[in-house]
């Protein structure tokens with residue numbers, strides 16, 4: 001049986017005391033890909049950020065629990081959270097290029113982010129990164145290592161961002177609209193890379209997307225959110241092929257850009 005690695009139990013999240021996500025329960029197993037869908041403002045990003053303790057000063061989990069393995073991550077100190085962030089739970093955002101530092105090379109940023117979690121020399125960090133780049137089929141890993149973000153395409157920066165998120169080999173990767181800033185062919189490449197990482201490392205992935213086609217191509221399970229509430233949650237093939245709720249049916253009627261038959 002696959003182990004449950006992340007579990008939300010009756011979670012409510014509020015900003016300035018006003019609930020925006022209510023009574024959400026689901027679990028993520030090792031190696032599982034969960035798609036979070038729902039219209040804009042339904043609470044997808046908020047739900048994901050809660051696992052990283054990234055709700056800012058005005059947001060907090062006001063009810064329920066979030067467990068990383070057996071540990072309730074709402075109960076731990078900021079210092080312990082920092083240990084989990086990155087090393088146990090990696091995160092990739094819509095525009096990784098924008099979250100990379102523009103005046104330092106990718107290599108320097110990789111070295112620094114690895115050093116934050118373990119003792120490592122620059123040479124070791126480089127060797128590890130080039131190895132990961134190779135696994136991710138980067139054509140010219142050495143050039144990527146030496147490049148500044150502005151020297152790389154948007155797609156390449158996004159792939160470098162995923163590589164950085166995967167450096168510590170976290171068992172969980174949270175991906176918030178990881179491909180929506182990319183054109184369709186690069187989007188396919190990035191998604192297939194993420195699936196490849198899941199196969200290589202058994203990474204569990206939670207992916208927020210507007211694009212039902214992305215969910216079709218990627219997800220094992222789907223959670224549909226509306227106004228911060230769970231509308232449907234289940235196996236992707238069940239939810240996508242036999243949606244029970246009119247809201248899900250409406251979401252699904254959007255034209256998919258990618259299909260499972262695209263063989264990511």
Ligand SMILES: Nc1ncnc2c1ncn2[C@@H]1O[C@H](COP(=O)(O)OP(=O)(O)OP(=O)(O)O)[C@@H](O)[C@H]1O
Pocket residue numbers: 015016020038039040041042043044045046047055056058059
């Ligand atoms: N920092 C914040 N302060 C106050 N309200 C917030 C904050 N962040 C999010 N919200 C509110 O929480 C609700 C959910 O927002 P969230 O960004 O999670 O939705 P989403 O489904 O990810 O939307 P989108 O698809 O547009 O990114 C919205 O009503 C939003 O206005």
